Amino acid sequence: xxxxxxxxxxxxxxxxxxxxxxxxxxxxxxxxxxxxxxxxxxxxxxxxxxxxxxxxxxxxxxxxxxxxxxxxxxxxxxxxxxxxxxxxxxxxxxxxxxxxxxxxxxxxxxxxxxxxxxxxxxxxxxxxxxxxxxxxxxxxxxxxxxxxxxxxxxxxxxxxxxxxxxxxxxxxxxxxxxxxxxxxxxxxxxxxxxxxxxxxxxxxxxxxxxxxxxxxxxxxxxxxxxxxxxxxxxxxxxxxxxxxxxxxxxxxxxxxxxxxxxxxxxxxxxxxxxxxxxxxxxxxxxxxxxxxxxxxxxxxxxxxxxxxxxxxxxxxxxxxxxxxxxxxxxxxxxxxxxxxxxxxxxxxxxxxxxxxxxxxxxxxxxxxxxxxxxxxxxxxxxxxxxxxxxxxxxxxxxxxxxxxxxxxxxxxxxxxxxxxxxxxxxxxxxxxxxxxxxxxxxxxxxxxxxxxxxxxxxxxxxxxx
Amino acid sequence: xxxxxxxxxxxxxxxxxxxxxxxxxxxxxxxxxxxxxxxxxxxxxxxxxxxxxxxxxxxxxxxxxxxxxxxxxxxxxxxxxxxxxxxxxxxxxxxxxxxxxxxxxxxxxxxxxxxxxxxxxxxxxxxxxxxxxxxxxxxxxxxxxxxxxxxxxxxxxxxxxxxxxxxxxxxxxxxxxxxxxxxxxxxxxxxxxxxxxxxxxxxxxxxxxxxxxxxxxxxxxxxxxxxxxxxxxxxxxxxxxxxxxxxxxxxxxxxxxxxxxxxxxxxxxxxxxxxxxxxxxxxxxxxxxxxxxxxxxxxxxxxxxxxxxxxxxxxxxxxxxxxxxxxxxxxxxxxxxxxxxxxxxxxxxxxxxxxxxxxxxxxxxxxxxxxxxxxxxxxxxxxxxxxxxxxxxxxxxxxxxxxxxxxxxxxxxxxxxxxxxxxxxxxxxxxxxxxxxxxxxxxxxxxxxxxxxxxxxxxxxxxxxxxxxx
Numbered sequence: 001x002x003x004x005x006x007x008x009x010x011x012x013x014x015x016x017x018x019x020x021x022x023x024x025x026x027x028x029x030x031x032x033x034x035x036x037x038x039x040x041x042x043x044x045x046x047x048x049x050x051x052x053x054x055x056x057x058x059x060x061x062x063x064x065x066x067x068x069x070x071x072x073x074x075x076x077x078x079x080x081x082x083x084x085x086x087x088x089x090x091x092x093x094x095x096x097x098x099x100x101x102x103x104x105x106x107x108x109x110x111x112x113x114x115x116x117x118x119x120x121x122x123x124x125x126x127x128x129x130x131x132x133x134x135x136x137x138x139x140x141x142x143x144x145x146x147x148x149x150x151x152x153x154x155x156x157x158x159x160x161x162x163x164x165x166x167x168x169x170x171x172x173x174x175x176x177x178x179x180x181x182x183x184x185x186x187x188x189x190x191x192x193x194x195x196x197x198x199x200x201x202x203x204x205x206x207x208x209x210x211x212x213x214x215x216x217x218x219x220x221x222x223x224x225x226x227x228x229x230x231x232x233x234x235x236x237x238x239x240x241x242x243x244x245x246x247x248x249x250x251x252x253x254x255x256x257x258x259x260x261x262x263x264x265x266x267x268x269x270x271x272x273x274x275x276x277x278x279x280x281x282x283x284x285x286x287x288x289x290x291x292x293x294x295x296x297x298x299x300x301x302x303x304x305x306x307x308x309x310x311x312x313x314x315x316x317x318x319x320x321x322x323x324x325x326x327x328x329x330x331x332x333x334x335x336x337x338x339x340x341x342x343x344x345x346x347x348x349x350x351x352x353x354x355x356x357x358x359x360x361x362x363x364x365x366x367x368x369x370x371x372x373x374x375x376x377x378x379x380x381x382x383x384x385x386x387x388x389x390x391x392x393x394x395x396x397x398x399x400x401x402x403x404x405x406x407x408x409x410x411x412x413x414x415x416x417x418x419x420x421x422x423x424x425x426x427x428x429x430x431x432x433x434x435x436x437x438x439x440x441x442x443x444x445x446x447x448x449x450x451x452x453x454x455x456x457x458x459x460x461x462x463x464x465x
Numbered sequence: 466x467x468x469x470x471x472x473x474x475x476x477x478x479x480x481x482x483x484x485x486x487x488x489x490x491x492x493x494x495x496x497x498x499x500x501x502x503x504x505x506x507x508x509x510x511x512x513x514x515x516x517x518x519x520x521x522x523x524x525x526x527x528x529x530x531x532x533x534x535x536x537x538x539x540x541x542x543x544x545x546x547x548x549x550x551x552x553x554x555x556x557x558x559x560x561x562x563x564x565x566x567x568x569x570x571x572x573x574x575x576x577x578x579x580x581x582x583x584x585x586x587x588x589x590x591x592x593x594x595x596x597x598x599x600x601x602x603x604x605x606x607x608x609x610x611x612x613x614x615x616x617x618x619x620x621x622x623x624x625x626x627x628x629x630x631x632x633x634x635x636x637x638x639x640x641x642x643x644x645x646x647x648x649x650x651x652x653x654x655x656x657x658x659x660x661x662x663x664x665x666x667x668x669x670x671x672x673x674x675x676x677x678x679x680x681x682x683x684x685x686x687x688x689x690x691x692x693x694x695x696x697x698x699x700x701x702x703x704x705x706x707x708x709x710x711x712x713x714x715x716x717x718x719x720x721x722x723x724x725x726x727x728x729x730x731x732x733x734x735x736x737x738x739x740x741x742x743x744x745x746x747x748x749x750x751x752x753x754x755x756x757x758x759x760x761x762x763x764x765x766x767x768x769x770x771x772x773x774x775x776x777x778x779x780x781x782x783x784x785x786x787x788x789x790x791x792x793x794x795x796x797x798x799x800x801x802x803x804x805x806x807x808x809x810x811x812x813x814x815x816x817x818x819x820x821x822x823x824x825x826x827x828x829x830x831x832x833x834x835x836x837x838x839x840x841x842x843x844x845x846x847x848x849x850x851x852x853x854x855x856x857x858x859x860x861x862x863x864x865x866x867x868x869x870x871x872x873x874x875x876x877x878x879x880x881x882x883x884x885x886x887x888x889x890x891x892x893x894x895x896x897x898x899x900x901x902x903x904x905x906x907x908x909x910x911x912x913x914x915x916x917x918x919x920x921x922x923x924x925x926x927x928x929x930x931x932x933x934x935x
Contacts, residue, residue: 376591
């Protein structure tokens with residue numbers, strides 16, 4: 001709760017500081033300090049606070065919420081640090097840009113802690129509306145405008161479906177509160193059809209948000225058109241928020257009647273991971289490739305919602321954390337490389353020879369790719385391991401499919417490594433790439449986390465308990 | 466042992482110029498340490514240097530390493546070959562990274578051979594794959610990117626299925642832990658045990674490789690730099706055989722009815738690879754196919770699963786490692802001097818380089834398994850074990866030796882005798898570090914051929930224990 005207030009305040013301050021366009025560093029500092037304080041507050045609440053904070057059965061900051069919230073704040077902090085040099089919009093909007101990121105994060109925190117369907121809906125709106133603006137923050141750029149418009153239409157459509165689902169659930173159970181709904185479900189003998197339809201509509205609405213197949217079509221275009229930093233924010237924090245909400249809702253309210261929604265979700269998981277991976281194979285642009293890879297990761301993550309018996313939300317947290325860290329690393333390097341060539345579609349060949357031009361960046365990128373591919377001893381392996389292991393008992397066929405998919409994903413992740421190390425570049429060979437200090441710091445943090453997570457995965461699993 | 470490796474590894478990463486001597490020093494220090502363990506080891510010991518820490522308690526994963534007789538033989542193999550491999554390679558391009566990767570590989574292999582926990586084993590198993598991938602892809606020959614990627618994906622698919630098998634075993638093991646002893650006692654239904662056995666087999670068969678999973682191997686060996694090919698064939702493919710011995714044979718409900726099929730596949734691979742090797746011109750490719758044939762014999766012996774065959778297998782793994790490193794080094798020397806690996810372009814080397822010819826002869830005889838060389842003792846035990854299993858299996862597998870004699874003698878004859886060709890004119894004899902490495906290899910071949918008993922003593926107790934577990 002403290003974190004939420006701090007972030008909202010920091011957002012407002014950033015907005016005012018941004019009025020003076022020359023003060024970029026002030027804006028940057030306020031946003032970073034606000035995030036830092038929020039992170040400290042969250043860690044404090046998680047480990048040392050005596051009581052859980054709860055508001056009127058609307059938001060409960062339990063350990064689950066605090067763990068996901070802390071991770072989301074940390075990732076946002078890294079993104080904000082990258083955002084200074086990675087920002088591509090008009091300079092008079094810099095303050096708005098940072099403020100919108102902070103406001104969006106507030107929505108994410110609501111999604112980790114809601115106890116009431118109203119808060120779910122509000123959280124999604126708070127998360128999404130700043131994002132529509134952020135996607136279009138390059139005002140004079142057609143792709144950015146297209147991304148914003150597409151994202152807005154799709155988002156509005158999904159919200160409509162979600163709201164419709166929520167209404168039907170309310171109609172069936174006469175309550176918006178998750179514990180109440182759960183109580184009604186466990187006491188009623190026969191489930192009303194309205195409830196089932198409502199659950200499926202909510203499921204579809206959330207699937208739009210996390211870009212699960214067959215509701216994923218918007219995401220590659222939006223990812224590609226948005227500014228790099230915004231894409232990074234969407235791929236990490238927004239995805240995390242979507243899954244955090246998805247898991248919370250289905251775990252708290254609908255776990256008992258999993259027969260209603262689990263088969264649908266299982267098929268969607270299979271589709272999502274297969275479509276994501278197979279399409280990513282054919283991408284030439286790096287951002288599009290990562291967009292499809294992020295769809296594939298959503299497919300693996302759905303396993304965590306389907307089967308959460310053993311590690312609960314812990315497996316989901318571990319996976320999203322390791323995925324987000326790797327994505328931050330990959331984008332940090334990509335932002336650097338893309339700045340060399342301001343012209344639009346940056347293909348994989350932009351990375352050619354990076355191993356010589358900027359060894360640290362190439363190393364971080366390699367680790368990020370290996371981690372996303374799930375190769376031990378990197379963080380991504382343990383993320384995958386816990387998801388797969390807990391789903392294996394009930395959904396062994398799905399896990400086998402996920403394993404085959406992991407093998408496919410090697411091909412496109414390794415393409416980047418191949419470009420960086422094994423291909424000779426013609427002209428750019430001699431020019432070393434300069435790494436700004438902030439970038440270096442972010443990369444070091446990312447590398448540290450990719451190893452630290454794999455050394456102590458058990459610790460992170462415990463954060464949600 | 467591993468911390469030592471890790472520290473030295475960083476050292477090797479840091480210095481550019483001095484990387485080769487430093488890494489050689491590290492590898493020799495490791496060898497010394499291994500020999501000390503060998504000296505301390507007595508067959509009654511359960512595990513030497515048991516390290517056991519809590520790692521991920523929620524999932525029943527402990528960081529558990531320990532060395533028993535089998536593991537010790539594999540450690541000996543790894544730590545004996547690594548100095549030889551380092552000694553036999555020389556790179557101008559990025560030496561620091563190359564030797565750093567070799568040592569990283571060694572560390573991972575040591576981990577594989579000592580792991581007593583399923584996930585620890587898996588992590589090291591994959592960790593061993595990364596350095597070799599980079600070694601082959603950075604320093605390799607033509608078309609290396611595509612071939613190494615194929616190799617990587619091939620082995621990665623296999624190991625993912627092994628991971629599933631491990632997870633399945635853990636969920637059915639008493640205590641639900643990944644501890645090796647627990648996993649082997651897992652309670653499986655007949656259908657499940659077939660799947661688990663097949664999943665393990667896929668991972669290990671790709672690694673070895675057993676026919677028909679060998680298609681990655683010849684290309685990869687030929688494209689890989691010589692040091693990489695030595696690592697792959699000398700040590701890495703033994704991971705597969707070791708995996709079978711450690712993780713498949715002791716499974717209490719293992720699907721033993723599948724083993725005859727596996728033996729048949731291994732034997733088909735022997736004949737198939739040998740026949741191809743007879744027709745080839747490229748020395749490195751011949752060695753690659755020879756490796757498939759020899760490993761096929763070891764695999765057949767392991768699946769026969771009696772004590773004689775197992776002992777033979779472990780002894781022969783050591784022998785094969787030594788021989789194949791020698792052969793790859795020979796082919797590397799020939800290629801460096803003549804710029805050719807084609808038999809029809811070579812000839813008459815023996816006249817110009819008698820020492821080289823003599824050492825090549827010893828290594829070749831060791832590969833063919835002539836009595837009093839190391840190959841003989843190992844293959845004899847393997848064939849005896851197979852004979853105990855089934856007479857026809859032994860008869861078919863015995864073809865390895867005959868066919869091997871054909872293709873190895875053919876290589877020797879074409880390369881070393883006959884008229885001197887344009888390319889072999891002025892062939893410099895071996896000297897310096899080349900002489901030392903080849904000399905050590907030849908000495909080992911003869912020593913292990915005359916007196917293999919110490920290795921057999923080492924593995925006797927351990928193989929007995931493994932078989933009892935079943």
